[in-house]
Amino acid sequence: MTTAHRGAEEIGRTERGPRPVPELGEHRPAADLSSVDTTLGNGLRVLAVRKPTVPMVELRMTIPFAGTDPLHPATAEVLAESLVTGTATRDRIAIDTELALIGGELGTVVDPESLSISASALASGLPTLLDVLADLLVNASYMDSEVTRESERLIERLAIARTQPRTIAREALQRKRYGDHPVARETPYAEDVAKVVPERVRLLHRAAVVPRGSSLVLVGDIDPERAVADLEKAFAGWESQLSANVLPELPEVTGGDIELVHRAGAVQSQIRLSARGIGRSDPRYAALQLANLAFGGYFSSRLVENIREDKGYTYGARSGFEFTGAGATLVVDADTASDVTAAALLETRYELGRFGLVPPTEEELESVRQYAVGSLLISTASQTGLAGQLSALVDAGLGMDWFLGHPDRVAAVTAEQVTEAALEFFAPSRFTGVVVGDADLLGPQLAGLGGVIVERS
Known part of the structure; x- marks a missing residue:
């Protein structure tokens, strides 16, 4: 006897409707690490x-x-x-x-x-x-x-x-x-x-x-x-009177025009936007972390839902942090087909503007809160993951205390704090960046959006 193949949608339903998703359990604190x-x-x-x-x-x-x-x-x-x-x-x-x-x-x-x-x-x-x-x-x-x-x-x-x-x-x-x-x-x-x-x-x-x-x-x-x-x-023999060469302080990333970088004959374009962020030691970091997740930091984010799931402009879009020393910047990126590049940029700008005006709902906030804490604990469950996390923290002048206390900081973030972070750090005017693609094709389209300058090489 053969059984007809059932798709995911059918498997996920019963005669009375969709199968209920189990509630997430409480997060357990990280084990005591001497x-x-x-x-x-x-x-x-x-x-x-x-x-x-x-x-x-x-x-x-x-x-x-x-x-x-x-x-x-x-x-x-x-x-x-x-x-x-x-x-x-x-x-x-x-x-x-x-x-x-x-x-x-x-x-x-x-x-x-x-x-x-x-x-x-x-x-x-x-x-x-x-x-x-x-x-x-x-x-x-x-x-x-x-x-x-x-x-x-x-x-x-x-x-x-x-x-x-x-x-x-x-x-x-x-x-x-x-x-x-x-x-x-x-x-x-x-x-x-x-x-x-x-x-x-x-x-x-x-x-x-x-x-x-x-x-x-x-x-x-x-x-x-x-x-x-x-x-x-x-390491007794590894000595020097010199100190390691620290990178000079970075210029502050300021908002401004987007630069269209010409790549002749390109059938795809790369959208890269960036704005000033804050480092892990800033008291506002946990709120900004959750705001970033809600905007574009994981698969269920607003940006992904718009330009990937709804519009189909890209296979992947994301936002995230780039840490340098004790500081950080925000980066938004997506790769798109040339014929929808202008539309994808328009929708990205729209989501940036909407994010501050329509802040995350309580449901969104709890979802990203669970994701932030859960992903941290999962990523550090192995020796390899924990070593990588701690190395990044040490590079920023932090250590075990920050790591062990971060889940509690995330748990304490309020909706108001996330809203403030969205308004302050995701305002479209704060971002600058580049679009790499065929300027002959993209130039006229992007000119209509405004705020785009063209570089030809």
Whole structure:
């Protein structure tokens, strides 16, 4: 006997109507996490947290890594790619072998603000992991052959990346927001990478890979006190009188015209809007977090409902925070077909204006409140997720107290506070941004909306 296939709508209904959705349970506070937050003798801030869910340990190190030299972005990228290729006593194979024996991994990434090192290993292998990491921090060799190999690979990747619409849109938005500030130089040029010689990388390492002003987060099946002692011992040789290079203060993002950046023949457009926000330490942050979720921060938001679900202008639209240091900006983005770009921008502006005038309902507020707390607890249920969250907090000068207290702050936000945040931070006049697309097609359409200027390259 075969059973007819039932669709989701049929499954979700009974003879008496839609099946009731179970009520969400009460949020339980995060488990008590023993931790130590201290600064080592060499100036490195360490936050070590015991979370023995699995016999593993996660490590996140952040070294402020700003630079004003025109070749700094390229040199920093080559350094990040070459850092783990060898030391005076370990070559690439030896490093990989030692990490493999402890179930370990180690990787690096760099941006205009910082050099980040992520690692994981079996908890029993933590001493080995710290020994390898300390060796890299103090004795990375940057052999000519390794630097050349990594530079060639990087040049290939950059050539591809610079053809991607999202990369083009990101660069255009950064220029629009920050001009020639170093934060805008996120992706180096291939021709600059070709100019980077091994000695330049070695000099940058000695000058900028320093402990003072840097931070390290350790999460896992560890004793925090003992882990800090192990770190102090392992990093005894990593010292410098210099402090890490902090990114200069960013210009304030101010509202203004949207810039149409020409991309000849493009069949899709990238809409990127941005406004000044506030960082996590601001007392208004929890209210703004909920306001952002209601506007465009998750799938049931107003922006998604309008330009994705109702109008079908895009597969995805979102709003969210970008954190830099202790501050933050709001970003709204969507990718659309060229023929509906103007309409999508119009609806986005409409939703921004409506958001302050028609604030979230009690039902919307409770939905985003549950989502905010639930997603925080889910994202930090694993060692990896907790390490990532805490690393971001430490970078902003915060720590465990903020993390443990945030669910209560979210729970205490009132509808009036969310309304105030919507009015203050989501006003259309506060936003600027870019649209990347074919100006020959989009120019006349966007001109009719007003507030759009055209750049041709």
